[in-house]
Amino acid sequence: MDTKPVQLDNIDVLQVLNEEGMVDTTKAPPLTHDQLRRLYVAMVLTRKFDSRMLAMQRQGEMGTFAPNLGQEATQIGQVFPLTADDWFAPSYRSFGAQIWRGWSMEQLLLLWAGYHEGFPPPEGVNDLPFSIVIGSHVLPAVGVAMGMAQKKQQHCVTVNFGDGAMSQGAVNEAFNFAAVYKAPCVFVCENNGWAISTPLQRQAATESLAVRGIGFGIPSIRVDGNDILAMVAATTTAAERARAGQGPSLIEAVTYRMSLHTTADDPTVYRQEEHVDPWHQRCPLLRFERYLNRESILTEDECRRIADECEQRVLEARAKFREMAKARPEEIFDFVYHTMPPELIEQKKDYLSRLARKGLNP
Ligand SMILES: Cc1ncc(C[n+]2csc(CCOP(=O)(O)OP(=O)(O)O)c2C)c(N)n1
Ligand SMILES: [Mg+2]
Known part of the structure; x- marks a missing residue:
C-alpha cells in the first residue's frame, strides 16, 4: 500500500478571454451582443465611480472606503447570473456589484460618507448589508441559502469575500454547513493577492485557494x-x-488589488510598484474592450462615448448626494440610549450651543 500522503497542488485557471482580447470559443458563455455591452458599461461605470470616490475622499467629502480598481470583472461577473429572487451577500469592496444589483450610486456615496440612510439595502433588492468584520457575513449568507432549500425555492445566494477571509474560522464553518446541507450557495473568493499588507504567500501554503473547497x-x-x-x-x-x-x-477569482486596501492605507510601505506593473497588462477592461472592438460589438468611438456617459452618471449621483448629505451632529447623541440620561441631555445642549456660537448650527 502506498502510504505517501496526497498533496493537492496547483489547479488550472479557467480563462476564456486572454490579455490580448482573444476568446476561446469552446469555453465562451453564450451571451448576446446586448448582454456583452451591458457587462462592459457596468465595468466602466464601476471604474468611474471608484476613481471619483477616491477623489472625493482625498478632498474631504467622503469617508474611508475600499477601492476596487482592477476587480471590475470579478465584481460584475459574479452578480450577472443572479435574478431578483436570488440573494447577494457582498463584502465591503463590492460597490460595482451593488450598483448592478440596484443600489443607486448616491446611496452608496451616502453609505461611505457615514450616513446611516446609505446602509439598508434598497426596497426590492435582495442583498444583505455588508460587514466590516472579515468573513462574518458568510455564515448568515449560508443561513439564507439553507432557508431557501428548506422552503424548496429554486434560488441561490452568492456571497463574496477575500483571500484573507479564507483564513477565518467562520468562513470554513460556512463551507462545511453549506456542503453538508447542500445549501444553494455560490462562494466567490476574490483573491486579490493581499489582505491589507499580508500577501497571499503569508496567508496560504498552497498557491490556489480553491483547493480548500x-x-x-x-x-x-x-x-x-x-x-x-x-x-x-x-x-x-x-x-x-x-x-x-x-x-x-x-469560485476562486484570481485578480489583483491594484489600488489601496482602503483610503487609510499606504501600500508603498509594503509592496513594490513592480509587483503591480504586470497587472496593468491584465486589466479586465482593456482586454474586454479589445475583444468588443475587434468583433465590432462596440467601436472605439462607442467605448469613448460610454466612458463619458458613465462619468456623467457618476457626477449626477454626486450632485444628488450633495443635496442629501447634510451633517446632523446632534445624531451623535440621539442613537446611543433609548432614553437619554440627564448628563447626556446636558452635553448635547452644550455642544449644540457651541456650534451655534460658531455659526455651525445644524
Ligand atoms: C475579524 C477581523 N479581523 C481583522 C480586521 C481588519 N481587516 C480589515 S480588512 C482586512 C483584510 C481582509 O483581506 P481580504 O479578506 O483578502 O479582503 P480584501 O480587503 O483584500 O478585499 C483586515 C485584516 C477586520 N475587519 N475583521
Ligand atoms: Mg484580499
Whole structure:
C-alpha cells in the first residue's frame, strides 16, 4: 500500500478571454451582443465611480472606503447570473456589484460618507448589508441559502469575500454547513493577492485557494478574475447547480488589488510598484474592450462615448448626494440610549450651543 500522503497542488485557471482580447470559443458563455455591452458599461461605470470616490475622499467629502480598481470583472461577473429572487451577500469592496444589483450610486456615496440612510439595502433588492468584520457575513449568507432549500425555492445566494477571509474560522464553518446541507450557495473568493499588507504567500501554503473547497466536498474552480467571460461562465454554472438542488460551489477569482486596501492605507510601505506593473497588462477592461472592438460589438468611438456617459452618471449621483448629505451632529447623541440620561441631555445642549456660537448650527 502506498502510504505517501496526497498533496493537492496547483489547479488550472479557467480563462476564456486572454490579455490580448482573444476568446476561446469552446469555453465562451453564450451571451448576446446586448448582454456583452451591458457587462462592459457596468465595468466602466464601476471604474468611474471608484476613481471619483477616491477623489472625493482625498478632498474631504467622503469617508474611508475600499477601492476596487482592477476587480471590475470579478465584481460584475459574479452578480450577472443572479435574478431578483436570488440573494447577494457582498463584502465591503463590492460597490460595482451593488450598483448592478440596484443600489443607486448616491446611496452608496451616502453609505461611505457615514450616513446611516446609505446602509439598508434598497426596497426590492435582495442583498444583505455588508460587514466590516472579515468573513462574518458568510455564515448568515449560508443561513439564507439553507432557508431557501428548506422552503424548496429554486434560488441561490452568492456571497463574496477575500483571500484573507479564507483564513477565518467562520468562513470554513460556512463551507462545511453549506456542503453538508447542500445549501444553494455560490462562494466567490476574490483573491486579490493581499489582505491589507499580508500577501497571499503569508496567508496560504498552497498557491490556489480553491483547493480548500475540495476538502469540504464543494465543487471548486479557479478562475481568471480579470476575465469577465470566464467569471460569467463559472458563476452561471455554479448558480444553476445551486438552483437545481446540487449544493454549493466555490469560485476562486484570481485578480489583483491594484489600488489601496482602503483610503487609510499606504501600500508603498509594503509592496513594490513592480509587483503591480504586470497587472496593468491584465486589466479586465482593456482586454474586454479589445475583444468588443475587434468583433465590432462596440467601436472605439462607442467605448469613448460610454466612458463619458458613465462619468456623467457618476457626477449626477454626486450632485444628488450633495443635496442629501447634510451633517446632523446632534445624531451623535440621539442613537446611543433609548432614553437619554440627564448628563447626556446636558452635553448635547452644550455642544449644540457651541456650534451655534460658531455659526455651525445644524
Ligand atoms: C475579524 C477581523 N479581523 C481583522 C480586521 C481588519 N481587516 C480589515 S480588512 C482586512 C483584510 C481582509 O483581506 P481580504 O479578506 O483578502 O479582503 P480584501 O480587503 O483584500 O478585499 C483586515 C485584516 C477586520 N475587519 N475583521
Ligand atoms: Mg484580499
